[in-house]
Amino acid sequence: METVKVAFTVNNEETVLQVSPNETLLETLRERLDLTGAKESCGIGSCGACTVEVNGLPLRSCIVLTSEMQGADITTVEGLNREGKLHPLQQTFMEEGAVQCGFCTSGMIMTAKTLLDKNNQPTQKEIIKTISSNVCRCTGYKKIVKAVGEASKKTA
Amino acid sequence: MILPGFEYRKATSVADAIALYNDFEGKARYLAGGTDLMPLLKYRLAAPAAIIDLKGIEELKAIAAIDGWLTIGANVTLFELKNHPVVKEYFPLLYQSLDATSCETLQMRATIGGNLLQDTRCIEYNKSLEWRAARGFCLKMGGKCCNVVPHSRVCLSNYCSDNALSLVALSAEADLAEAGGEKTAGLEKIYTGSGSKPFVVEPGTLLTRIRIPLEKSKGVYEKLRVRNSIDYPLAAVAVAMKKSVARVCVGGVGPAPLVYELAGTDEGTLRDAANSASTDARAVPNAILSPAYRKKMVGVLFRRAVQKVLREGA
């Protein structure tokens, strides 16, 4: 396999890597860049635990090749709290008790972030629709929906 | 779960993509959003020598309403298409099926081209190599018999594109590019009816654009699924109504959508049409709900969808 040279930005840091063509973005983040916040749960794009933000959109990194990431602007959950300050979603997920086992949390927060970035006053219905992209096994989603709503008040 | 080995190439034009395909002597797969292809690769249901990324082909990203057609580039994502003003205004049916496709995150990645050319699915097929090896290879894997219908020689895996049903109901056409040039076909003509090889297109053919006649229509999409997000249809019906002519497309059951034109919309005609759609549906135990139920639901959804359109028309 010919390796592929890819240059992209991760959490504001420019990164240039030589990757195998069959390497997924999730593998690159976790194995090479030690960004283990994104998780592999289903491995086939059906649960959202690996969601990261790429060019402003939520992306399931387990079914995307790193080779496709040339020029991309990538944000992972580790990149959300800048200068020691938590992102409003991180704050409200804690305050509202939206975190239990935590395995879906990064993906859930990143999905919600892309919603708030383009719609900072979502209705409850819109929040539910967006986070219905992600599976959570612990919470019953109620506190997650609440946390996203509360965060939208902080970002408004 | 790691991917198998392959080369990665990025195409810059349609011609470039086809040339790359031929460079790899046909042992390549086109990649658009990857939401269908990547799981297939992970499960070793495809083992191409190369992946040819189409996302760099700018000309396939456009949506244009010209010359009486809405022309949609194959690279347009489902989410972009869903939010396009012309779609909302002219084709409520397409809006509904796009909105009912999987979930928002995947709508933002999946392209309309990939959605239409997605592989057919079966509960005994979309599994890892180890799972399938233990079960025994089926018709679609090149084996001798079907794993869900013993002794069957036909693969009835399900074609699960939500949007194909809308587009067929809307009489959409598909532009197909091959090494020899482009051709156009009615979308409903691209299906073989066999789950083993669901599409008539030759290997290397690229779906470049979808074209829908630009006439306002009413429409309803009815989808049977267990969860209200992420899930593929277990049966689905799309109805497009133009000038009191209803064109109905049934899918999610079997390898190809089935089209019906309703001669009238009176209760008797509708009942007969719904019954015959139910009779036509070739449901086998290849999904999580029973085949008898799915078959029955084709009729129920058929009637519901048409009645709903009629109510809206009133």
Add this chain to the structure above:
Amino acid sequence: MEDNLNIVGKRVVRSDSLAKVTGRARYTADLKMPNMLVAKVLRSPHPHAKILAIDLDGARKVPGVKAAISGFDGSGIKWGVFRYTQDHAMLPTDKVRYIGEDVAAVAAVDEETALEALSRIRVDYEPLPSVFDPLEAMREGAPIIHEQYKNNINIHVHIDVGDVDKAMESAFLVREDTFKAAGEAYAMMEPYAVVASFQNGFLDLWMPNAGPHVRAKALANLLKMPLNKVRVRHINSGGAFGGRSEVAPADLVASLLSIKADRPVKLVLSREENATSSRQIHDMSATIKTAMSKDGTIVAKDLRAIYDGGAYSSTGPIATSVPFYVYEECYRFPNIRYNGYRIITNKGIRGMYGCHGRAFLAGNEAQMDLMAKELGLDPVEIRLKNGLRAGEMTATKSRITSCGLQETIETTARKTDFQKRWAKPQKLEGIGMGCVAIMCGFPMGFRSGSSCYLKINDDGYVTLVTGVVDNGQGNESMVIQAASEILGVPMEDINLVNADTEITNLDPGAYSQAAAFVSTNAVKIACEKARKQIVAIAAEKLAVSETDIALKNRLVYSVANPEKKMPIAWVVREAFARAEPVVATGTFFPDIDLEREWISRPWGQMAGTFSYATSVAEIAVDSETGMITMPRFTAAHDCGRAINPMAVEGQIEGSVQQAGVAAITEGNLWDGGHLLNPDLLEYKVPLACDMPEIDAIIVESGDPVGPFGAKEGGIAIRMNAYSAVACALTNATGVLFKEMPLTPDKVLEMVEKATEEKG
């Protein structure tokens, strides 16, 4: 119940959440170590086959492979929770018993190499006849899966209290029905993973687990190593729900590979492997015969349940018993007989589940509603009439010390206008109620208690050392909150060192509802001892009486004269100087009958206390598609005392998803021994858009022994939410369900049957 609390009872931010929202919380698959190898497992493609030979040579020759093992590299010891259930070698050498069973494994420098090596392993099998249905497996002539289990009957629990037959004969109303339910998938978001690191004779292990001490013991047995050389270490766990309770084949695989390679090994299961080859939940059926007197008193129950146990014993006797017990802990049964059979089949290994026994429990509840209706009673009246109360004994002689059952019934009924709506349901709309109790801790012999240690450092910060483990439910935060309350220091001043078997003392683990009642009690006791030491010194220094001393905000002060105060840190330093440092151990052992045994002596005090809950589901059924929609769910849980109400609500809401909505969507599907939905696409974990509005109600009965009155706050709704849905469906259609999950195809049959009956 103690009032006047500063922190306990408050909606505090959980101590573990900061690491989780920032992506810094480490789970097993996130671990990296120098020289770490990747492991992969070769699995059985056969449901039942004799192993003739395993040849690992080909695998060993692949460059980059550092170890290859099979069961022939093991000790030959078989695992079982009880002496009479020791049947699971984890890596078999005689025969394979399910598709996906671990047969051999390799450790290599990377995953590609490991996969290549697996393809070079040769296993010769002689396929044997297999059996997948428990009823067929029990028949004469069925293939025998383990020689020692005649007719494949792994476990038979027989309980017979009073005179059931006599009571049945003279009862006013008798009814018998049979219910089935597909087993569910735990579907915890974290697929199973193990890191094993063997160095200098010591084995360190990380894996999601619900009881580090029992896990270490099982592995020590399997590896023939002393306990202090098998160290299960702390790591975050991405959900358990009962599926991470027992030792797993992957634990042994990773351990053997690490020992052989003399390097750390990481084994991460794929989602599919997690379903086929970690643990699954029992499919089951239940035949329920109930006798009532004219006034609705339950006079007798004759119950028979058959559990599809899969290939090995697992927690067999417990799994076979628990649905019965949670029912008899809830209602009064003067005459009751239970025959529970756990049958071995050629399917994956099974375990306990937070929602265990839905055919049995939902069947009992739904049948009771129909019988009540016949007697002119409603579900609320029949439950209040037959429900146990504090001070009563269960049929198998457990005393109920605190009981909020009545309050949970009355509150949910009032908030939903239950009786009126149940009496006159709209067309195909229904409301249903489910009740249950649950023991706070299974009897586990000497492992039933918890013991912890704490020290206060010379800066006043606290180190708390306990075996308690957190699988996501919030146990870590709970014990910190309890310690913070007693020691008068903020939660962030307490460093919790937990779930590390070489450091922490024996603890029952988090899989038997024991963490709040047992483990937190131990923490409370230790903290109270330390507090007593602080109070004694402070009283002397401040020249006030010990009864006048309070601790708050890192200070010790006089309640009568708050100006008299000093930092706790000063007291701690003074204690060091007196050669009496502030250190304490705390041990709590629940008041249980240690003679009790699941099969040979199924009576006596089961647990220190029992929690209670009531669920109410409101549903509507689509008459043409059979689809159920559920607009609202009301759940009240008597958890004794909510240490963190926000965490208890989270447990209730999660239970509504995992048991209530799942009653409609979730169930494993099989084609013989092939699991058809081992993924997160075809296995239907409900999504946000599928959830009802939830009213989560906390009822605090204040247990006399529980820490601050607490019992458990996580599982009772999980054990009755499906009953509420089943009962609502009976209310909507007038007929009983036959099989769960209540997918639309099955519901449509019920609707059609109901229409026929109405004629």
